[in-house]
Amino acid sequence: MSSHEENIQNEFDLNPSKAKSKRLNIPTLEYFWQSSPLSAGNLNNVPCFLRSIKAFDNFSDYELKQFSHFIHKRSFSLDEVIIEEGDSGFGFYLIYDGDVEVFTRRTRVVDGLTEVYQQLVVRLSKFEYFGELALLEKQNKRNASVVSRGNTTLLAIYKPDIEELIERHPVIGAKFLQGISLIVAHRFNKVTEELRNTKEKLMELEHKLENSKI
Amino acid sequence: MKIQKFKSNKFKMFFFLITVVSMLAIFTSLSRIMIPFGFAYILSLMLKPIQKSFYSVELRKKGLSLLMLVGIAFVFSYPIIQGVKTVTEESHKIEYYLPKLEKYLREKYVSIQQEVKQRFNYEIKANPVNSLIEFGQENTKQLVIFLPKIIGSLLEWGIMIPLFLFFILKDERRVRFLFIKIVPNSIVERAYYLYHQFNTKFGDYIFAKAIEALIIGVIITTGLLIIGYPFAFLLGLLAAITNILPYAGPFLGFIPALIVGLVDQNPNTTLGAMIILYLVANIIDLALVFPVLVSKIVNLHPIVVVVSVILGSQFGGIVGMVISIPMAAFFKLLYQEIYLELYGKA
Known part of the structure; x- marks a missing residue:
């Protein structure tokens, strides 16, 4: 309970007659308390979930509530393919509940025959997300497959909804795109770091190879 | 790792297809609803750019839809009434032109007939002008017979199109989101x-x-x-x-x-x-x-x-x-x- 409400409650306890005149304010307070998207009664709602995601840090509660009207809740069962590598992509997904696995298609030669197989890249769980590039690129091709592991609920945001969001609520649209840019920048930094490490390892190996030759 | 596609998705796909086919069947069989709905849908698409330009004013959809309908009624009612009046007057004048048209066609036909007779010594026996006039008269009769029905339909449309238009403008997104829910993953x-x-x-x-x-x-x-x-x-x-x-x-x-x-x-x-x-x-x-x-x-x-x-x-x-x-x-x-x-x- 907030301190302001505690003060009002104390006043009620000390002076009931005075409290009677204040009673009119209670529904108003209740209204403001309940209308907050992040209030205790609504802990399981979409805005509250979005509040836990870093990309939505710069959103106000009202903006999160407005943004949640553009989101689709979709359920997937065990082993159901959410997105498939090579498909055209139009949606960005947030894991609301459950786990998913990300696979990429690889080829290997076994007994002289080329075989295609799916290699597990990463396992994602609640509060994580994937498919953000689909919202930025005009003709996006998915670069990995994502499969549901168990009963999974995802929050999907599709390209047409983002276009509508930008038209209807430009500020929220801009903040969302800023969030997406942060995600992309974060991924880019990670890839750059990994590339740098790989290069260093490669150079180390080359150096070792040269030394062994000498 | 083998990815299983469409697991548990078959039922959803079947349900989705059944829903789409039944909706199409219902719509196409109910022409009294489909035609005004189609017009309202086309009008709503035409009004979309205008609706978008009002987004910056942060109006709620219900208010915006109402405002647009009232705005359309206000802006277009005077030109429409004046235009209908002028066009109706001009249409009435056409009644006086029809005998003129008949006379003109008959005269032209006779002159062509004579010309052909003079030049090629061939007499055209068929009379397309008569059949054309008969066709016109028959169609006018049909129009008069069906006129009350046409006026009735127009009045019905006059009520239904704005009603459908209002709800399409107001609730299109909600219906779209509901529909997306039944589309298989x-x-x-x-x-x-x-x-x-x-x-x-x-x-x-x-x-x-x-x-x-x-x-x-x-x-x-x-x-x-x-x-x-x-x-x-x-x-x-x-x-x-x-x-x-x-x-x-x-x-x-x-x-x-x-x-x-x-x-x-x-x-x-x-x-x-x-x-x-x-x-x-x-x-x-x-x-x-x-x-x-x-x-x-x-x-x-x-x-x-x-x-x-x-x-x-x-x-x-x-x-x-x-x-x-x-x-x-x-x-x-x-x-x-x-x-x-x-x-x-x-």
């Missing part, structure tokens, strides 16, 4: 994308065609008024409506003006000026309005346009002709998506 992204593309292309095309028709209508009416040609408003309206039809439209709009010019015995009627006016209006349309407004939206080969218009007229009459081009653009998109799915991924 495996096709949801693509289905939503196609739906969005179809709506955008269809809306943009209809909006562009309406603007194009308005421009042509205004040019023809103003031009005819300046040269003092009879039935300026009626002919302008006809030119605007027929202009919606691609290729054949401008020609169809020109025929009534030509007939009026030929039949009218008034020496002030300037047939040459009228022909130049129609030519100029159509050149403006072909060279300026169409390339800027319409062609970029659909981007179809001219042969595809002609074939789709013919097919549209065969299956859906005039409405079919109007919607055939955006439909063709949508099928092109659908074909590209299917092609990409079948061959493009490798």
Whole structure:
């Protein structure tokens, strides 16, 4: 309970007659308390979930509530393919509940025959997300497959909804795109770091190879 | 690791297809609902750009829809009432022109008959003028018989179209989200994308065609008024409506003006000026309005346009002709998506 409400409650306890005149304010307070998207009664709602995601840090509660009207809740069962590598992509997904696995298609030669197989890249769980590039690129091709592991609920945001969001609520649209840019920048930094490490390892190996030759 | 596709998705797909087919069946069987709903849907797409321009004012959808309906009623009621009055007056005048037209056709036919007899010594026995007049009289009778029914339908539409339009403007997104819920996971992204593309292309095309028709209508009416040609408003309206039809439209709009010019015995009627006016209006349309407004939206080969218009007229009459081009653009998109799915991924 907030301190302001505690003060009002104390006043009620000390002076009931005075409290009677204040009673009119209670529904108003209740209204403001309940209308907050992040209030205790609504802990399981979409805005509250979005509040836990870093990309939505710069959103106000009202903006999160407005943004949640553009989101689709979709359920997937065990082993159901959410997105498939090579498909055209139009949606960005947030894991609301459950786990998913990300696979990429690889080829290997076994007994002289080329075989295609799916290699597990990463396992994602609640509060994580994937498919953000689909919202930025005009003709996006998915670069990995994502499969549901168990009963999974995802929050999907599709390209047409983002276009509508930008038209209807430009500020929220801009903040969302800023969030997406942060995600992309974060991924880019990670890839750059990994590339740098790989290069260093490669150079180390080359150096070792040269030394062994000498 | 083997990925199982469509697990538990079969039921969803079956349910989705059944829902779509039943909805289509219900809509097509109930023409009294489908026609006004179709008109309201097309109007809602045309109003979309106006609706978007009001988004910045942060109006709620209900308020915005109401405001738009009231705005349309306020802005257009006076011109519509005046326009209907003028066009009705001009239509009444046509009654006096019909005997003139009959006389003109008979005289022309007799002169052609004599000319052929003189030159080729051959007598034309068939009388197409009589059958044409009989055909006209029969159709007029039919029109008179069905007139109360037509007026009844128009009144019904007058109530239903604004009602449907209001709810489409207000609740389209809610219905869309509900519909998306039943689309199976495996096709949801693509289905939503196609739906969005179809709506955008269809809306943009209809909006562009309406603007194009308005421009042509205004040019023809103003031009005819300046040269003092009879039935300026009626002919302008006809030119605007027929202009919606691609290729054949401008020609169809020109025929009534030509007939009026030929039949009218008034020496002030300037047939040459009228022909130049129609030519100029159509050149403006072909060279300026169409390339800027319409062609970029659909981007179809001219042969595809002609074939789709013919097919549209065969299956859906005039409405079919109007919607055939955006439909063709949508099928092109659908074909590209299917092609990409079948061959493009490798």
